[in-house]
Amino acid sequence: MSNNSNSNADKLAFERIRQWLNKSCGMHYPERKQALLEQRLRRVCNAENFSSFEELADVLEQGHSFDVQSTVISAAATNHTYFFREPLVLNYFRDVILPALGNEARIWSAAASTGDEAYTIAIIAAEAKGIEWVKNNLSILGTDIDKHVIAHAEKGIYRENALENTPDLIIRHYFDALNNGQYRVNKHLCRACTFRRLNLKTQPYPFNNKFDVVFCRNVLYYFDEVHQKQVLENIYDVTKQGGWLITSVTVSLRHLNTRWVNIVGSVYRKL
Numbered sequence: 001m002s003n004n005s006n007s008n009a010d011k012l013a014f015e016r017i018r019q020w021l022n023k024s025c026g027m028h029y030p031e032r033k034q035a036l037l038e039q040r041l042r043r044v045c046n047a048e049n050f051s052s053f054e055e056l057a058d059v060l061e062q063g064h065s066f067d068v069q070s071t072v073i074s075a076a077a078t079n080h081t082y083f084f085r086e087p088l089v090l091n092y093f094r095d096v097i098l099p100a101l102g103n104e105a106r107i108w109s110a111a112a113s114t115g116d117e118a119y120t121i122a123i124i125a126a127e128a129k130g131i132e133w134v135k136n137n138l139s140i141l142g143t144d145i146d147k148h149v150i151a152h153a154e155k156g157i158y159r160e161n162a163l164e165n166t167p168d169l170i171i172r173h174y175f176d177a178l179n180n181g182q183y184r185v186n187k188h189l190c191r192a193c194t195f196r197r198l199n200l201k202t203q204p205y206p207f208n209n210k211f212d213v214v215f216c217r218n219v220l221y222y223f224d225e226v227h228q229k230q231v232l233e234n235i236y237d238v239t240k241q242g243g244w245l246i247t248s249v250t251v252s253l254r255h256l257n258t259r260w261v262n263i264v265g266s267v268y269r270k271l
């Protein structure tokens, strides 16, 4: 990339890319995170041979290159996730929500990243209701805007650090240890989980059947408040009456005035 990085043209182009991310996927990079975004976009420019942010902004706005759009989205997204994240709410899911579900259950991991959350849900269900129930009665859909993480989720292979919070007994029971030190999710869990690319900002959501439970964790902070409300209302529309929404412990929806009823902590219900 050229060394005119601090020029006005560069700043304007950076702003155009920031706005493109906001408009196309709801991603909102506040002032304090702009240096991080700039660093990530510079990496894209170097890897894809763009000589300036301006060139990159032009390609994004013209919308002709799906590959460049995907690369920018992947670079801008923070995919960090791991198995058994935020155990308190997972315990609530196991102890209160899971026993209240009917014989068949549909669960959506709405920002699935590499699939750790979806497989964690499948493991909790298998522990509570047995693997046969999971095989025959549970379907878990994991979606994400980033096609790279979806490909990873479909493979179901993880490094040890993704399993740091996972008890050894669970690892032994539900994963196959591979020669290279990685772990593959067992095939029954894989069959219960499907992964697709989906932009939470694109509405209406393309589902024929509604969900019993939606996990929407560690993604809302990407969006500004207008998009947060939109996403939550759209999720409400694809949730069954009496269904549940689980958000991250750090997010409060109270000020957003949605139709969700808060049950406890980060657990909400469509009542």
Ligand SMILES: C[S@@+](CC[C@H](N)C(=O)[O-])C[C@H]1O[C@@H](n2cnc3c(N)ncnc32)[C@H](O)[C@@H]1O
Binding pocket: 025, 026, 027, 077, 078, 079, 080, 081, 082, 085, 110, 111, 112, 113, 114, 117, 143, 144, 145, 146, 149, 198, 199, 200, 201, 216, 217, 218, 219, 222
């Ligand atoms: C930090 S991960 C959260 C993973 C998991 N839910 C968890 O709590 O561990 C956030 C994910 O949101 C995805 N994401 C960001 N914007 C999105 C959008 N507009 N639509 C769908 N997914 C999005 C990112 O690609 C990223 O994989």
